[in-house]
Amino acid sequence: MSVRFRVLSSFSIDALKANKMRSFLTMLGVIIGVAAVILMMSIGQGAQQQVLSRINSLGSNLLTVMPGAAGQFVRSGNVNTLTLKDAQAIAKLTGVARVAPTVRGNTLATCGNKTWTTEISGTTQEIADISSLEVELGRFFSETDVAGISSVAVIGQTVYENLFDAGVDPVGSEIRLSGISFKVIGLLKSLGASSGGPDRDDTIYIPVTTAQIRLLGKTDQSVNQIQVQVQDLNQMGTVQDEITSLLRKRHRLSDQADDDFNIRNITQLQTAAQNVTGILTLFLAGVAMISLIVGGIGIMNIMLVSVTERTREIGLRMAVGANKQDILNQFLYEAILLSLTGSFFGIVFGIAGSKIFSHFAKWSTAISIQAVVLSVAFALIVGVFFGYYPARRASRLNPAEALSFE
């Protein structure tokens, strides 16, 4: 048995060596397919890791209270159920470290003869800590500024670049937001480019009171969101419950009524992001799988093209003493050998490709064992199926038929 195995597998190796071009072309399909699966999945999973780590950097002890019922798609400004007073009430709850209510709006900013359309974030001084904002020049606005409805602004790097000449100190300058004059008191450090997401440096921070009264005319004191920093991670649930009952009481909701607000925490965001990037990974893997199947069809083509030659070879081998099982085993070993060798090079090229991609595209990639196992298993199935099938057909002929096959 083991002698027969040795002999038959040596036949397989000899056959592959004897026909290098055919072996190479057959393997090429597997190589490209496996490399594509590994590369695509490493890109997808890299994206997933990147998104998740970015979300984690936002701080996992944050709760975000938004107006409108959960699941309801809220366009900012449409639902006005949250107010500044709600925020002040939440701040008094135990376990709450910081609270930052925010109103948002777009505005045309002018400075001298330069103009720039940007986002206004009307908020309190607490946002600096919550969102890890750091000042490069000047200062952030203070509680006094918020209480005094001061017309002061802290600008992001992108805003600075578009409204000021490079090198000019913006602190103390006058800018106009929707025609209303503001004094620049601070310039923020860059928060860094976020690939895909909005430019977080393209914002002007002003006191929430000023934004509501002077700029956006929100007489009802409504806000777009309230960010709550919780003191202790373990209290996230408790605090969330307390905020819920507090707001229900403040909004005078009956027991049957749904919440007219919703509270999101970072875990939910993580799950959502994981789902989205998981779908992305699956999609990429699917595309790559198709290339593996196309590679498999290539294998079948080459095998079928050579089937005349191979059928005669099978006939000859049977004429000199091979039985069906010998023939099938030889071709099976051949197909496995081709698939595994192809997979090996596919893995090498896939990993190399993923490293090159992450180097040039500045996109971190992650190679997973699943991708390797999945693609090799798939290549093995495809290779064996398409490589073995013609041999199976030929081995069913009797030697005389196989020898006279045209």
Added chain:
Amino acid sequence: MSTLPLISCRGLKKIYPLSGVEVHALRGVDLDIERGEMVAIMGPSGSGKSTLMNIIGCMDLQTQGSYYFDGVNTSDLDARELAALRNKKLGFVFQRYNLLPRASALYNVEIPLFYSGMYGEEVKNRALAALSRFGIDELADNLPNQLSGGQQQRVAIARAVVNDPLVVLADEPTGALDTTNSLEVMNILQKMHIEQGVTIIIITHEPEIAGFCPRKLIMRDGKIISNEISSSDVRSKEV
């Protein structure tokens, strides 16, 4: 059992179902061939010569009738046993040589030995010995397309006899060769017949080739119509 001839066919029929129409390739063949005979089969194209030889060589099965080889009814054997029979007791030579195109002469001769379960040095030595019997051991490493037709046919004969078969079956072995090479091949086969007593069956269209054989069969329309055994002086014929 030992009273039976080496090859014994009774009422052999072969019907090919060819796209609805049945082709009767053999219409009842009775044939006995003793050990050590050298037989020529002649007859017009389509008369069933190759069909008969494929059945004798256990490469195909008859539709009807019985075939005893070396005392065994071949209908009682399964595919595996038939393969072993072809490997050990039968050797084939084809008109088109049927060498593996991308394998050396030596490798081609080694193939039957591998299927006998041999391996290592023994395989190489036996294959080389077979090649040198026909004076082509120097060409052992050549690929078939680096050999002349005559040389290729000698490699094919070496492959047929490397396992010391009882019978060598040759279907138009000289059909693709010129006169010199044809005679050379026939001399080789005749020598095997005389010196080792190997039973040899040759299909041919050429009377000169058939002239090497003491016994001549003529087929027509799937039947043997003539069976003539000439005087034994043919055995000593030399060219």
